[in-house]
């Protein structure tokens with residue numbers, strides 16, 4: 001196996017840099033969803049939210065970021 005991120009791995013939040021967790025990885029390993037445990041009022045433009053992921057729509061805690069793995 002390569003350096004593909006595993007679900008449940010701890011990574012840094014792409015926005016705040018705090019500890020967050022990988023909650024989903026695409027089959028080809030090029031996309032991963034990172035769930036940050038911190039509060040975020042808005043998503044940054046450089047990341048894309050997953051609208052129907054397993055997060056409550058009104059919650060700003062536990063924001064999930066979809067990021068490309070280079």
Ligand SMILES: [Zn+2]
Pocket residue numbers: 013014015016017018020036037038040
């Ligand atoms: Zn964050």
